[in-house]
Each structure stands twice: as structure tokens, then as C-alpha cells.
Amino acid sequence: MMMEPMSGDTTIKGTSVRPRSRRPKQFASDRVCAAEGCETRISRYNAREFCHLHAPKKFPRVRGRWIATPDA
Numbered sequence: 001m002m003m004e005p006m007s008g009d010t011t012i013k014g015t016s017v018r019p020r021s022r023r024p025k026q027f028a029s030d031r032v033c034a035a036e037g038c039e040t041r042i043s044r045y046n047a048r049e050f051c052h053l054h055a056p057k058k059f060p061r062v063r064g065r066w067i068a069t070p071d072a
Contacts, residue, residue: 024045031042035054042048048055 025047026044027042027047029044031044031049032038033040033042033051033054034049035051038051038054040051040053042051050056
């Protein structure tokens with residue numbers, strides 16, 4: 001199967017690259033993890049007070065699933 005060369009009347013449409021609409025939120029740059037004895041520096045873009053190791057665990061809400069019971 002041979003491919004035909006593109007003709008000159010083919011156009012490609014697109015949009016121009018635009019700058020972001022707003023800057024990211026920034027917090028204090030000299031923050032340290034709030035856990036006792038932890039010296040991990042927290043990023044200025046991280047809103048949380050704990051580092052990843054000491055952050056409280058979060059479990060996503062899984063819709064449509066039943067919680068398994070030991071009787072089943």
C-alpha cells in the first residue's frame with residue numbers, strides 16, 4: 001500500500017500556548033515537619049504541616065463496593 005504525498009491544501013488547526021491563569025499558592029519557605037523529632041523540610045508549595053512519612057493516613061472513598069465482613 002503506497003502512501004500519497006500530502007497536498008498543499010491540508011491545514012492543521014490548533015490553539016496558541018497561553019500562560020497560566022494564576023500562580024500556585026505558596027506557603028512559608030522555612031517550615032519543618034510538625035512531628036516530634038522530625039527535621040524534614042516541607043516544600044513551600046505543600047499546604048500540610050507533616051511530611052509524607054508522618055502525615056495521617058487517608059483512605060479514598062470507593063463507591064459501589066461493600067466492606068467485606070468475616071462472616072461472608
